[in-house]
Amino acid sequence: MTKTVKKIGLLTSGGDAPGMNAAIRAVVRTCVYHNIECIGIYRGYQGMIEGDFETMDARSVNNIINRGGTILKSARSSEFRTKEGRQKAYQHLKNAGVDAFVVIGGDGSFTGAMIFNEEFDFPVMGIPGTIDNDIYGTTFTLGYDTALNTVVEAIDKIRDTASSHNRLFFVEVMGRDAGDIALNAGIGAGAEEILIPEEDLGLERLLESLESSRKRGKTSSIVVVAEGDKTAGKSVFELKEYVNENLPDYDVRVSVLGHMQRGGSPSCYDRVLASRMGVKAVETLLDGKSTYMVGVACDKMILTPLEDAVKGKSEIDQELLRVSDIVTI
Numbered sequence: 223m224t225k226t227v228k229k230i231g232l233l234t235s236g237g238d239a240p241g242m243n244a245a246i247r248a249v250v251r252t253c254v255y256h257n258i259e260c261i262g263i264y265r266g267y268q269g270m271i272e273g274d275f276e277t278m279d280a281r282s283v284n285n286i287i288n289r290g291g292t293i294l295k296s297a298r299s300s301e302f303r304t305k306e307g308r309q310k311a312y313q314h315l316k317n318a319g320v321d322a323f324v325v326i327g328g329d330g331s332f333t334g335a336m337i338f339n340e341e342f343d344f345p346v347m348g349i350p351g352t353i354d355n356d357i358y359g360t361t362f363t364l365g366y367d368t369a370l371n372t373v374v375e376a377i378d379k380i381r382d383t384a385s386s387h388n389r390l391f392f393v394e395v396m397g398r399d400a401g402d403i404a405l406n407a408g409i410g411a412g413a414e415e416i417l418i419p420e421e422d423l424g425l426e427r428l429l430e431s432l433e434s435s436r437k438r439g440k441t442s443s444i445v446v447v448a449e450g451d452k453t454a455g456k457s458v459f460e461l462k463e464y465v466n467e468n469l470p471d472y473d474v475r476v477s478v479l480g481h482m483q484r485g486g487s488p489s490c491y492d493r494v495l496a497s498r499m500g501v502k503a504v505e506t507l508l509d510g511k512s513t514y515m516v517g518v519a520c521d522k523m524i525l526t527p528l529e530d531a532v533k534g535k536s537e538i539d540q541e542l543l544r545v546s547d548i549v550t551i
Contacts, residue, residue: 248500
């Protein structure tokens with residue numbers, strides 16, 4: 223990319239995540255710092271297609287670093303999946319004088335940005351915002367740390383009830399394709415078993431673990447289940463019924479945490495990470511580079527080509543799996 227960037231567009235796309243507002247704030251203020259304009263694009267790619275733009279300055283992002291969600295809103299856009307829809311978006315950007323854009327979102331959002339870049343040679347940068355922590359090229363995504371804290375706090379409260387009534391609770395957490403939330407929150411909350419998509423432990427192993435816990439004197443248990451867990455192809459409610467049938471001594475309940483994991487004020491870590499990523503994204507564009515995702519590794523900002531971020535597969539931490547096996551006995 224050799225174009226001089228004078229005006230940067232900014233949008234949030236896909237599911238919201240704590241820290242998105244902090245990243246918006248960082249992008250806007252980095253633009254101001256470098257004396258370039260920043261255009262906020264509302265409702266993701268759909269807003270880009272409709273030209274739903276607003277000029278942003280340092281004061282327009284006051285008091286948002288502590289807020290969850292995204293002030294720019296987010297929306298799915300089936301129209302952006304079509305060439306005609308992307309042509310409309312390009313024309314609106316061109317009419318507004320936007321030279322490049324930064325998208326905060328997940329792999330679907332990055333795929334859209336990558337295709338847009340290929341079609342129009344338009345400079346783009348990605349900031350990973352998703353609580354699932356399932357994007358290749360970064361150790362942590364925005365919102366992941368906050369979601370972990372939310373989940374651990376919820377499990378701590380559930381354990382109070384489990385202990386009081388001698389119950390077994392299956393707690394389902396988000397993670398359709400990745401078990402990072404379940405694994406880390408399970409260890410942090412002292413769960414007796416953790417079920418994740420990456421590891422099918424099998425029904426017999428689950429029963430053996432629960433029965434072993436009961437024989438060792440545990441009168442209540444917590445099993446953390448990622449929503450994408452593939453244990454015998456059973457849902458969390460089917461697992462409950464299976465345990466009821468095979469271990470009748472247990473009084474089993476299910477708690478699905480759902481979308482509460484996405485909300486709330488971002489943690490300090492997510493606020494700092496978002497600020498660093500926002501600055502890096504803008505300054506990368508100003509350095510003449512494009513089509514990268516900003517990430518973090520070994521506490522350093524790194525760049526990963528968008529194509530690698532989209533096509534690569536993040537791996538579960540094998541050391542954490544070993545730790546989980548040891549501390550859940």
